[in-house]
Amino acid sequence: MGFEQNIRKVEPYVAGEQPKNPGVIKLNTNECPYPPSPLVKEAEGKIDYEKLRLYPDMNAEKLVDALAEYYQVKPSQVFVGVGSDDVLSMAFLTFFNGSLPVLFPDITYSFYDVWADLYRIPYKTCPLTEDFHIRKEDYLVPNGGIIFPNPNAPTGVLEEVSMIEEIIRANQDVVVIIDEAYIDFGGESVLPLIDKYENLLVVQTFSKSRAMAGMRIGYAMGNEKLIRYLKDAKFSFNSYTMNLPSIEMGTAAVKDDAYFKETTGKIIATRERVKKEMKKLGFFFTDSMSNFLFAGHENVPAGELFRALKENDIYVRYWNKDRISNRLRITIGTDEQMDRFLEFLRSYLNN
Numbered sequence: 001m002g003f004e005q006n007i008r009k010v011e012p013y014v015a016g017e018q019p020k021n022p023g024v025i026k027l028n029t030n031e032c033p034y035p036p037s038p039l040v041k042e043a044e045g046k047i048d049y050e051k052l053r054l055y056p057d058m059n060a061e062k063l064v065d066a067l068a069e070y071y072q073v074k075p076s077q078v079f080v081g082v083g084s085d086d087v088l089s090m091a092f093l094t095f096f097n098g099s100l101p102v103l104f105p106d107i108t109y110s111f112y113d114v115w116a117d118l119y120r121i122p123y124k125t126c127p128l129t130e131d132f133h134i135r136k137e138d139y140l141v142p143n144g145g146i147i148f149p150n151p152n153a154p155t156g157v158l159e160e161v162s163m164i165e166e167i168i169r170a171n172q173d174v175v176v177i178i179d180e181a182y183i184d185f186g187g188e189s190v191l192p193l194i195d196k197y198e199n200l201l202v203v204q205t206f207s208k209s210r211a212m213a214g215m216r217i218g219y220a221m222g223n224e225k226l227i228r229y230l231k232d233a234k235f236s237f238n239s240y241t242m243n244l245p246s247i248e249m250g251t252a253a254v255k256d257d258a259y260f261k262e263t264t265g266k267i268i269a270t271r272e273r274v275k276k277e278m279k280k281l282g283f284f285f286t287d288s289m290s291n292f293l294f295a296g297h298e299n300v301p302a303g304e305l306f307r308a309l310k311e312n313d314i315y316v317r318y319w320n321k322d323r324i325s326n327r328l329r330i331t332i333g334t335d336e337q338m339d340r341f342l343e344f345l346r347s348y349l350n351n
């Protein structure tokens, strides 16, 4: 043992693979299959190289202002971070500091229990129903805070705003975090509720609907007090987390709403088309409102399909975990990618 006894040991989050081979059809980490807005490229070209020797604006004011304007909130209600993973982990550290357990679903984003363990936060998971919905009653008990994604991941299941509002209203002594990483693919955001409930924090990201996973931009919106507490914690770690290119290019992305609507609209249309085709092939799945499907097949085990797809350079995500071991999570790609995916399934299932 020796020195190892005092080391903080953690079981890290396992991210989806990033294959080196460019021929892979990559449907495994929910990235956007389209490039970012052309305005982002333009903004990149205008970045003053000489300025890189300076520390960036610690408040990322330009990006915060653009987000505040876009979402019609005050800049003091916006917090930005290096991907929403950074924002969420900061929120865990800041807001989940009680002795009662923090509550989240048993099937959800697998970073939540990692952060809870890392920060020694007590937590309790609440089982989703058979059809992967949240049971409201599970969250109407004493707790140390609440977090879940809406739509949930990896299930894609969207919950009604009215139901989420009931949970927020019943839990005004703790912070409720709604992780809206996939809200732009057809769901209704709870953002309008931040002025009504001081305990609500809404977290979103540029990684999925804004096609900028590589820039690492995430943000939270909520009551000014919540945002101030988040900043205090963040500035106690590292004040200059968002780099200059991310601030410039992120700001440009927010300003191109037409492109944003066009790409998210395309992904939604492809998703609905793929649902129909997969149904014909004997797949069952949730009515996903995200940029991925959560599907299983009536005859072929998901693990087998996962391996067969991978051998043919089509990467999807599979977890050999309780309750979801017969499902694949399939990111919606371009129409062309999805046609090749469907073509493979047709030939595989016919043999």
Ligand SMILES: *Cc1c(COP(=O)(O)O)cnc(C)c1O
Pocket (backbone or CB within 6 Å): 030, 082, 083, 084, 085, 086, 109, 149, 153, 179, 181, 204, 205, 206, 207, 213, 216, 217, 218
């Ligand atoms: C992808 C994802 C995130 C975080 O993504 P970032 O790239 O860190 O912004 C957060 N929550 C859920 C549920 C996600 O699927």
